[in-house]
Amino acid sequence: MSSPLVLALDVGGTNLRGEVLGSRLGAPVASLSLPTPEHDGEATFAAIEVLCRQLLDRLTPAQREQVEVVGLGVPGIVDHVRGVVRLAGNLGWVNMPLAARLSERLDLPVLVHHDVTVAGLAEQTLGAGSGVEDLLAVFIGTGIAATIVVAGKPVTGGLHQAGEIGHVSIDRDGLLCLCGQRGCLEMYSSARAIGRAYGELTGDPDATSLDVVSALGTDPRADTVWSDAIDALAHGLLAAITLLSPSRVIIGGGLSGAGPLLVDPLRARLVANARVAAIPPIVVARLGQRAGVLGAALATFRALEMERVSA
Ligand SMILES: [Zn+2]
Structure with a gap:
């Protein structure tokens, strides 16, 4: 089996930054960023979907097959177990079922992480x-x-x-x-x-x-x-x-x-x-501006590994 790819996204208050990465977290296979719509929860969700689709469109058919999961780093109060954003004031989200909604749109599993937790994980693993x-x-x-x-x-x-x-x-x-x-x-x-x-x-x-x-x-x-x-x-x-x-x-x-x-x-x-x-x-x-997206990828790969170990 070819090695899996993760579509990782850092959902910031100013920008949405996305990268498709392999498990070594080296240079991205594809990367893109878009401005975050201001204080409009539905517009932000739509922009995230657009960013994911544009990233997937940049891949070869073989690479597209390798993308197993989407992992997002999101600010606010995040229930990562259920994939629900309880509160993200700057994004206009209250009890947003982000994983379920995005997964339905993209037909891929979606994991939601807390942005700062994963940025710290990236700094611990790859950075300072x-x-x-x-x-x-x-x-x-x-x-x-x-x-x-x-x-x-x-x-x-x-x-x-x-x-x-x-x-x-x-x-x-x-x-x-x-x-x-x-x-x-x-x-x-x-x-x-x-x-x-x-x-x-x-x-x-x-x-x-x-x-x-x-x-x-x-x-x-x-x-x-x-x-x-x-x-x-x-x-x-x-x-x-x-x-x-x-x-x-x-x-x-x-x-x-x-x-x-x-x-x-x-x-x-x-x-x-x-x-x-x-x-x-x-x-x-x-890691500068990439900490969030690298962390989202890292946390998602770790979750994939745990799933394989427990499967
Ligand atoms: Zn306070």
């Missing part, structure tokens, strides 16, 4: 966490979420919600989060929060975290915003490090593009603040 059994991978973009890997395995939790570090409160009287709680870490240290804080000081409503990074060292307001965001991040991460004692922390997501400007002061603050926890190396993620 290679060879490390216990790690915390924190992805900072519009929001903040983490993958926890313990003894080589990603921890999803008995109720499938592990890793939501962005909604750990660091100030019970703090800013009101979209989730309804006060003081959530992502209200202070996400790329969105950093852009907003800079906008409040400069009067520019379109300010972004990239503006802050590029103004570091020349605009004292940018320095203040950046420093405050790193303080808050260190506060939240110290709680996670104290609980989990990872041997490496990986920082990924859009904000990790700041590289040493982010991780060097972050580690310095963690070391200065820690009284109990040992602070591990803090490193930048290595």
Whole structure:
């Protein structure tokens, strides 16, 4: 039998990125990305179907035969066992039976994974966490979420919600989060929060975290915003490090593009603040924008293997 291929998709708030990959996860057999429709759940579902069909159309008939399964990485609260997205606010999905609906349209089995869990799995296996059994991978973009890997395995939790570090409160009287709680870490240290804080000081409503990074060292307001965001991040991460004692922390997501400007002061603050926890190396993620799609493929291949072993 020829080796199987997986059609992997990373369903992001801005882009849908798809690749057809073999089990070695090397160069993709086919790849494509499309913009994600804004806040329209049905349009997003339709765009996912179009992307899958366009990817399948790029394959030779023999390759098409090798595609055994579609694996998606999706943000929000994901029930990966049932393939249902319980809540993905940015995509406009509530209790979306994604696996069942897409499987019916494509006539292929569909697996649904949590995007950050699988991106962390990819970093652990192929990226900045290679060879490390216990790690915390924190992805900072519009929001903040983490993958926890313990003894080589990603921890999803008995109720499938592990890793939501962005909604750990660091100030019970703090800013009101979209989730309804006060003081959530992502209200202070996400790329969105950093852009907003800079906008409040400069009067520019379109300010972004990239503006802050590029103004570091020349605009004292940018320095203040950046420093405050790193303080808050260190506060939240110290709680996670104290609980989990990872041997490496990986920082990924859009904000990790700041590289040493982010991780060097972050580690310095963690070391200065820690009284109990040992602070591990803090490193930048290595797979960049491909982490999500590689992770979706990896998790899907692992599920295929388990199915073969148990069959
Ligand atoms: Zn929150």
